[in-house]
Amino acid sequence: MIAVQTRELTKSDAAEYRALRLRALKEYPTIFSSSFEVEREWSVERFADRLPEKPESSDAFMLGCFVGGDLVGSLGFFRFEGPKIQHIGRIVAVHVAAEHQGNGYGRAIVEGALKRARGISGLSTIQLTATTTNGNAISLYESFGFEICGVTPRAMLVEGEYVDEHLMVLKLD
Template identity: 35%
Template sequence: MPSLPPDLDALQLRPLTPDDAAPFAALRLRGLRECPQAFSSSYEEEAATPLADFERRLQPEPGRAVLGAFDGGTLVATVGIKREDMRQLSHKAFLWGMYVAPEARRRSVGRRLLRHALEYAAEPLGVRQVNLGVTASNTAAVALYRALGFVAYGVEREYLCVDGQYHDETLMACRLRRG
């Protein structure tokens, strides 16, 4: 494995907690404003969300987490992961809300956070497969997911409508290796 750039040695990857609500909300709103076609939620819907709601989202619970990447103590990337609730689907998890701040892109932050999410899915969540949906035109994200083992298995046409523009969603899955 190639060595990491020196500035990534200090990158901290961990589950977020309610104490991280303010930086999480700020980064999420930044992502919603910057890349509205990458999220199901809109900036307008989430901008009015009280901080207490973000704190609740980050409350530790079995089966789900929001993971963050901190560079020098600053939250620069997030991704959510949730195991399916239904017993017969609980071997799978769903990845959602991945966002990497522009200043952290092209520095392997997203790749490291996604690897961390897949490790988290394997243990402690104990799932065999991770699914996600990504805006089909987001070629950088699709390439990252493919590089880490995700395979496209379908497309939902006109999944999202942002400012009158329709966007397709590529559905992808990654089988986790066991043992």
């Protein structure tokens, strides 16, 4: 049986994270607000700067799913700043490599993020967005209790086509 591990990424994971992220941006241009053309110019060091030294002590983190030691999926999380919105966290940039989809790795990453987020003092709400055409992701998030609370029409313009997004919310209390 192949070993599966979900853990927080650190700066030492930057090269592998960069490769996975670039692949995701290229294969799924309508899922992410950034683009392959922009991020392929970024160095490994720039990706490392996005990863914390000690993720376990931060309200922002990046989780990775490793299968047989290889990074096959990732998820970002951050907490909003400011006294009126610091009760809200946001899940971003969820991705599992195509050949590993359907094996529960996306579920494992979201589950890990929610467990970690529930440990953040004062956090009561988690938001995320999903393109309205990404039924698998929407179903996954709904299985954790996320609810669609709105649609952003024309959230992105990708190759001349508009892409709409659902805003989804999970109340932790």
